[in-house]
Amino acid sequence: MNPAPGTLPTPPVSPGGPPLFRLSQVTKSFGAVRALRNVSFELAPGEVHALLGENGAGKSTLIKVITGAHQPDGGLLEFEGREVSHLTPTRARQLGIACIYQQPALFPDLSVAENIGLRLEPPGSFSRVNWQQRHQQARELLTRIGAAIDPETEVRALSMPEQQLVEIACALGSGAKLVVMDEPTASLTRTEQELLFGVVRDLRASGVGVIYISHRLEEIFALADRVTVLRDGESVATRSVRDADGTSTLTEAELIRMMVGREVAAIYPPRTATFGQTVLGIDNLSCAAGGVREVSLEVRAGEVFGLAGLVGAGRTELARVLFGITPADSGTIRLNGHTIRVGNPQEAVEHGVAYVPEDRRRHGVILPLPIAHNMTMAIHRRFFPGTWLRFGREESLASEFIQKLGIKAYGPAAPGGSLSGGNQQKVSLARWLATEPRLLILDEPTQGVDVGAKSEIHKIIRDLAAEGLAVLMISSDLPEVLGMSDRIGIMQGGRLVHVLDGATATADAVMTAALAAA
């Protein structure tokens, strides 16, 4: 029914017609962090336009600008040739912009048919609910995307990919003119992917513009007409995937080079040459609930082991297993040669495992509490013998860390929420350094942190390693992984698929390994 990948007909675009959607010179900052810088981008009706970039290149921000969830600081948005000055989510929906997020926004307690109905019906209060029509509509839409889901099932009983298919059905049913798909295949099985490709091609054939975000290069070659590469919040290039007679005009290698194409600046602190004993050793570690599969690796004292891979590749999940948040089902964890059991975070802390989590604001720092309280949270038992708080001792510890890590705050009593992102990150780090750990797990240590704080944090990490700490560093920031790691492990689908030497690894090599089809 659908043409095979690679043999798509040329897009039905009238060459001189106005684009469906255009962004010109769009800028967006969050505090000191510039998420988007002069991004320009254009979508024709009936075009599948892929957006490509590393994690943190600005794709999610760009999507949020397109769907009205974020207001850009500067730049111009045009829809069907008319300027849209103040785009809100409601306005976007009215215009016919639909988005399928990675995390579906569905009602878990209601049936599939009702979820679709509530999205598509006009929100009057006393209109009749036509259940027959709702079921029929749901069945039609689900059939159109080939999803074998009973419209009567409650959404909470569906798997994540099935929920995503329901989202897609909603977008399809809304008659949208522009559909944004944010990594729609991330959790889909092979067959479900094929179905989805069919839907995308149908949409394209009916003149809908599709913005397609994916890390899987083969999908981009199979589906997209054009591809725009984002890097560090800038649109680097827009290229046609194939020319008029369908021959490829682009190679995977070219795309990867565009994505990572920058010199790794020599601002990273120098590596230490000597490593000590093996501190962390894990063998065949698996956790079904967490999505970690048979991971084995070793980290030595003084070593920074970088973990690269895509979001959802199982890196954070591995950290959560090591820290006891989702304990392992099978496999062993050894610390300094002894096999340990980590059933909950308390046990992890007792064994000297420290975890600086990715979501700083939810897990790393308790924002309303003073930073001094935050810093002593993980050492209650040791630092406050007999459970008595010792305020003087706490304050001097906090002052010490404030000075040592260069935390900018008005004092130990400043609430965590009053600090900038980078300084919050340092507070989170201080909490774990206070435990005097043997293994330090860092999850995206510099995400959303401004440049100055970033290099300070890098220096701190290197110093800690030099003091003999074993560091497991998860990062989606490729230059950071390359610049900081002594060895680089690459994860994909919950498995550790590659280990490269940090000194000789190249961005291309890491990216290629991370993007390679499983």
Add this chain to the structure above:
Amino acid sequence: MNRYFRELSVTGALVLLLAVLAIWAPHFYQPQPLLSRFTAQTPALILTIGMTLVMIVRQIDISVGAQFGVCAVVAGLISASGAPLIVALAAALAAGAIMGALNGVLIAWMGLPSIVVSLATMVTWAELLRLFQQGKFINLPANVQWFGLSQSAGQQGLIFGSVLLLAGVSWLLKNRSGGRHIYAVGSDAEAARLAGINPKLTTFTVFVIMGTLAGLAAVLNMVQSPQVDPKCGVALELRAIAAAVVGGVAVSGGRGRLWGSFAGLLLLATINPALTFLHVEAYWEKAIQGLVILLAVIADGLRSRRQTS
């Protein structure tokens, strides 16, 4: 059938209890006492309807007993002055709607937790009532009781009317978009907002409905006796919450059906006479009610835990 599991299990328990009574205490089924017993539950039934809506939208209202009391006194005083019943009814409904709206403003628009807000309004209304009425009963004119009809005609009317209301609200909840919005907001307020529903307005409306129903329930209670007891609403909120929880309405919102709450109410209401008929002391009623609530939440908790893991 899994979808109706909770409702069916409560109905099953009710049928079982009724069967036990049929075998060991057939007196229970004498028509006139049974009719009276059922009639006495109609005010609680009306409150249960409202409480089910409130809990579906993921809130709770502890002040309904106090609202009920205030409405009862309002209706009683107006009836005692000789005004027609319809005027008393309108006043009670209006009083209930106003009290419900106050809860609604504080909870929906100020974002305060419903448990504490309704605790506070409960104290305020209850004490205002005590202050105003000093515990004095209000004597009603003769034509108020049973709407001036015969007792059995009045009882049948009450039962018919309240069951009709239950069926009506149940139908609206299922077949009008406003009803579905209550479920949607209770299930996920943010997703509801994205779907173009106004969660604040929906929550506010539900509290106003709750208050209005409290007014209606108070009038249905009034016509059953020659006097109005200003303390008639005490602990009624617990009965309504218990009925809804037992009937499968989730405290976490978005789930539940009116007929489940109805079965829950009947089950709870049958426990007391069952105890008497089966020669168990009736003092255990409140303890058993508490135990039934706990069992219901524990069962829900275990079920949802199994589903997520």
Add this chain to the structure above:
Amino acid sequence: MSSQNSRSIKSLLLRHEVLLVLVLVLEIFYFLNNARNFGTPDNLSNIVRHSAEIGLLALAMMPVILTGGIDLSVGSLLGLCAVLFGVMTHDWHWATLPAAFVTILLGGLAGAFNATLITALRLPPLIVTLGTYSLFRGLAEAITQGTKTYRSFDPGFLGLGEFRFLGLPLQGWVLGFAALFFGILVHLTVFGRSFRAIGYSPEGTRYAGIPVLRRTAMPYILAGLTAAVAALLFTARLQQARADAGTGYELAAITAVVLGGTSIFGGSGTVYGTLTGIAAIAILSNGISRVPAVLKAGIGGELASLLTGALLLLALAAPALVRLLQSARKQPTT
């Protein structure tokens, strides 16, 4: 921006407690001038005696609310413990001391029952304690068959109800001790730290390696123990134990805590604020019933409760109102 926010929240909290003290001073000033025999030493100890039980429950409720939970069952538990104490001393002829000891133990067990359902089964505190609210009161009614009242306790025990040491009634000493205990627990130990952190963010607290479930359970168990102690005081003061003892006390306790500036969402609050809240309510209910006009109408109790309810509503709505006003003022400038 966020620093400004937290500072304004802090100043608001400051204002809240300052405001409450102001209300307290005004109350005292008004009643000194208008209420009959308000300022006499006899009346002062009266205030302390009558506010002790609710005060105890409020102090125990404070850490529960600090963790973001609530305990609606304390009033019912007070009734149950009073009745159990009556059963042990009357029906089983136990001596007062072991009976009191076992009563307190049972109170702790009841609290542990709440705690288990809330932490081990992860059920919402509101609905669990609503269930035990009904269960505990129901058990008390079942044991006493609804009507039985236990009287004629050991005179030594009843003497405690009137006992004074250094001019302060026993209830004052117990209340003071409890205030000291909870004050220390909340403000000077790692437990209080954990309660606060859990109230702000249970997930975040878990990521810091703090045993969240164990720490959450503690305040409920303490609330059970405290309710039992309050039951003993109640029995000694009224010289009787009945199933309806402590009806509505959970509301008064929650009111005192919220009035005292503890956030109902958990995380922030002080024991000192709770004490002020207790005092404000106790003085209000005592003083108002001594105002001649109120005294003549005999409406002291109702008026005091009504004002308490209204005060609670105001205390709840105040932060939201201030927020609304602030954002309304900010809107045009941005």
